[in-house]
Amino acid sequence: MHSEADSTSANSTINADQGNEDLQICRVCGDKATGYHFNVMTCEGCKGFFRRAMKRNARLRCPFQKGTCEITRKTRRQCQACRLRKCLETGMRKDMIMSDAAVEERRALIRRKKREQFETQRAGAKGLTEEQQTMIRELMTAQMKTFDSTFTHFTDFRLPEVLSSGLEIPESLQTQSREEAAKWSKIREDLCSVKLSLQLRGEDGSIWNYKPPADNSGKEIFSLLPHMADVSTYMFRGIINFAKVISYFRDLPIEDQISLLKGAAFELCQLRFNTVFNAETRTWECGRLSYCLEDPAGGFQQLLLEPVLKFHYMLKRLQLHKEEYVLMQAIALFSPDRPGVVQRRLVDQLQERFAVTLKAYIECNRPQPAHRFLFLKIMAVLTELRSVNAQHTQKLLRIQDVHPFATPLMQELLSITNS
Structure with missing residues (x-):
C-alpha cells in the first residue's frame, strides 16, 4: 500500500x-x-x-x-x-x-x-542524577539489610496472658484518690479505644489466637503491653542499624546521630509497619504474627479517629514504591529540628537533598500529570506523622508513669524525645 x-x-x-x-x-x-x-x-x-x-x-x-x-x-x-x-x-x-x-x-x-x-526529553531533563541514584541505592541496601518484612528473626517476645497475676491492676491505681482515678481514666482512654487481636502461626502449622477480653475490669488494658514493648524494641533496633548503614548519617557527630535517632525512631517504625499493613483486612501481616484491628462499639469510622490508624490508611492509599518509602524514612530521619541536634544546617541540607531526590524519582517513574501532586501528598503525610509521634509519645509516658512496661531501649528513646 x-x-x-x-x-x-x-x-x-x-x-x-x-x-x-x-x-x-x-x-x-x-x-x-x-x-x-x-x-x-x-x-x-x-x-x-x-x-x-x-x-x-x-x-x-x-x-x-x-x-x-x-x-x-x-x-x-x-x-x-x-x-x-x-x-x-x-x-x-x-x-x-x-x-x-x-x-x-x-x-x-x-x-x-x-x-x-x-x-521523554522532559523526563530526561528532570531525570535522576548519578548522585541521586547512588543515594537511593544506598537507602535500599540499608533497608534490605535491616528490615525483614517476614519478621523471621523476631522470636524473643512475650505473649499476652490475661489471667496472669502480673496483669492485675497496679496497686497505685486501686486507690480511690482523685488524682489516681484521673490517671486511671486517662490510661483507659489511651488504651481502650483501640483493641488488637493477635494470631501466631507455629512452625508446625498450629495457630494460637488472642483476642482482648470484652470485660472492662482493667486487666485487658495491660494484657498486650509486654508484647507490644517487645515488638517496638525489635523495630527500634532495626531502625538504629538502618541509620548506621547510611554514610551520610555515619559522617555526623555522634551526638547528632543519637538525637536524630531518638527523635525519629517512632516515625520510621510506622513507615516500616505501613509496608506490611493490609488496609482491606485491617491487619498488619508480620510473618508468623498477625495483628488485626477489632471493630469498636462505635463502628469502624470511630476507629479511624485514632491518629495512628488514620495515618496508616492515609499512607497506604498512596500505593508507594519501595524507593519512595525509604526516601520518606531518610527525610524523617534527617530532621534538623529534633531536640539536641547541633549541626542543624548540615542536617537540613541533607534532608533537602533527600526531598529533592524523592521529587525527581516521582517525576521520572510516575505517569504525569496523574501523579503531579504525589510529592506534596507524601510531605503532608510526613507532617501528619510528626504530630502523631508527639501524641503517641505522651500516651506512652502516661502509661509508663503508672505501669512501667517499657524496655530499656524504649525508656531511653522516650526520655530523649521529651527532654
Whole structure:
C-alpha cells in the first residue's frame, strides 16, 4: 500500500537540501522543491494542486487550445490542464494520494510522536542524577539489610496472658484518690479505644489466637503491653542499624546521630509497619504474627479517629514504591529540628537533598500529570506523622508513669524525645 508523501508525512518526504542541486527544483514548474511528493520532487504548490485535481476528478481543458503550455513558477496558475499534464508526465501518481481520513490519522500519529518525544526529553531533563541514584541505592541496601518484612528473626517476645497475676491492676491505681482515678481514666482512654487481636502461626502449622477480653475490669488494658514493648524494641533496633548503614548519617557527630535517632525512631517504625499493613483486612501481616484491628462499639469510622490508624490508611492509599518509602524514612530521619541536634544546617541540607531526590524519582517513574501532586501528598503525610509521634509519645509516658512496661531501649528513646 502506498503512502502519501506530503507535509503531513515525515517518512515519505525527503528534504530537498539533502540531494544534488538539480534535485532541489520542482520537476513540474521549476520552483524550489521541498521533497518527494507523490513519487516526484516538487514544490508545495504543485503538490497541493495535484492532490486537489485528482480528488475532484475534473476534466480540465487548455484555455489556449494548445495543450502544450509551458509551465513555470510564473505561469503555472494560467493553465490547470497543462499543469496537470506536466504533473503526470513527470511521474506523479494518483494511487499515492491518501484519503482525508488517512491524512488526519497520519497527522494525529505525528502529533502523538512529537508529544511522546517531548515527554521523554522532559523526563530526561528532570531525570535522576548519578548522585541521586547512588543515594537511593544506598537507602535500599540499608533497608534490605535491616528490615525483614517476614519478621523471621523476631522470636524473643512475650505473649499476652490475661489471667496472669502480673496483669492485675497496679496497686497505685486501686486507690480511690482523685488524682489516681484521673490517671486511671486517662490510661483507659489511651488504651481502650483501640483493641488488637493477635494470631501466631507455629512452625508446625498450629495457630494460637488472642483476642482482648470484652470485660472492662482493667486487666485487658495491660494484657498486650509486654508484647507490644517487645515488638517496638525489635523495630527500634532495626531502625538504629538502618541509620548506621547510611554514610551520610555515619559522617555526623555522634551526638547528632543519637538525637536524630531518638527523635525519629517512632516515625520510621510506622513507615516500616505501613509496608506490611493490609488496609482491606485491617491487619498488619508480620510473618508468623498477625495483628488485626477489632471493630469498636462505635463502628469502624470511630476507629479511624485514632491518629495512628488514620495515618496508616492515609499512607497506604498512596500505593508507594519501595524507593519512595525509604526516601520518606531518610527525610524523617534527617530532621534538623529534633531536640539536641547541633549541626542543624548540615542536617537540613541533607534532608533537602533527600526531598529533592524523592521529587525527581516521582517525576521520572510516575505517569504525569496523574501523579503531579504525589510529592506534596507524601510531605503532608510526613507532617501528619510528626504530630502523631508527639501524641503517641505522651500516651506512652502516661502509661509508663503508672505501669512501667517499657524496655530499656524504649525508656531511653522516650526520655530523649521529651527532654
